[in-house]
Amino acid sequence: MVGEVRGMTSSAIVEKLDAMEKEEGSLPSLLQFYRELARIQARVGQELKKPDPGFSGEEILQRTNEGKPLVAGGEFRFDWPLLQRTSQDIANLFRKYANLFNNAPEEFDRLTEGVLTPDAVKAWYEGTPLSPADGISEALLRDLIHAAAKPFLANYSETLNASIDQGRWRRGYCPICGGNPDFSFLSRDNGARWLVCSRCDTEWLFQRLKCPYCSNTDQKTLSYYTGEEGPYRLYVCDNCKHYLKTIDLRNTKTEVLIPLERLFTLEIDAQARDYGYSPCE
Ligand SMILES: [Zn+2]
Ligand SMILES: [Zn+2]
Structure with a gap:
């Protein structure tokens, strides 16, 4: 892994949540849901073969210079039967924890009827409209694909990851898949910002x-809030x-798993919305 935060695998998430449960006696239902999701994702991850990148060092350099992600739109290849099975398991999990979502209960019944198509996955990847089946909202279908494609x-x-030249990329979107950042951290050693x-x-x-979302560098319109204490x-x-939520690793003592930090900081999302800001979807 590049960067400071290690062990960002689904299995590490499951282990950490197991440890939390042991220490605190129980987990809130959001974290129980997330642990079950991470279990599915860990199992699928183990079934996958290493993708063949098929890039020479020269091509990687060229793409980096041009700002083209290594797996650009149209290049995302997936084992459809496996992705379909994964989405089915996750749709069942969504239905089990339907009370965590803001969707109508009937939507979850529809979702478990196998409504995902390869075209919808491609549209999601390329950021174009999904045209969901009747009775399913685009937002819920996006959540399902996001979880299943992970x-x-x-x-x-x-x-x-290791072939990315970090000094050269520095764009507001992911060098691998072109996705948006939804979290960042300041590194422990020198406080550099990683998305x-x-x-x-x-x-x-x-x-x-x-700003990674609009490339704004005008310091009069960029700012950040910090809590009383904490990272x-x-x-x-x-x-x-x-x-954009950020954790300053110079102010943390224990091991940090960024995917979990997304969930541990939901109050910050609420605060940001109160201030009139929205996440970049
Ligand atoms: Zn990505
Ligand atoms: Zn901006």
Whole structure:
């Protein structure tokens, strides 16, 4: 792995949540849901073969210079039967924890009827409309694809991550899959800012004072909030009105798993919305 945060695998998440449960007696239902999801993703990850990147060093350099992700739109290859089975397991899990979502109960019944298509997965990957089946909202279908595609994309990330030239990339989107960041961290050694991909968990180096969503560098419209104590920061941009949650690893003592930090900081999301900012989907 590149960056500071190690062991960002689904199995590590399961282990950490098991340990939390042991220590605290029980887990809130959101974390129980997430643990079950991570179990499915870990199992699928183990079934996957290493993808063949098929890139020469020269091609990687060229793509980096051109700002083209290594697995650009149209290049995401997946084992459809396995992805379909994964999405079925996850649809059942969504139905079991339907009370965590804001969707109508009937939607979950529909979702478990096998409504995912390869075209919908491709549309999701390329950021085009999904045209969901009747009775299913686009948002819920997106959540399902996001969860089901994760182990497939993480597999690409694990294989290709080391070939990214961090000094050269520095773009607002993921060098592997082109996804948006939804979290960032300041590294423990020198406080450099790394962004984390919402889709594949790839980490990449980025400017400290620049908005990854609109490339704004005007310091008058960029700022961040910190809590009284603790390692979290909320970066906001008044140009595009998006926000980014950040953890300063120089202020953490224990091992940090970024995918879990997304869930541990839901209060910061609420705060950001109160201030008038929205996440970049
Ligand atoms: Zn990515
Ligand atoms: Zn912005």
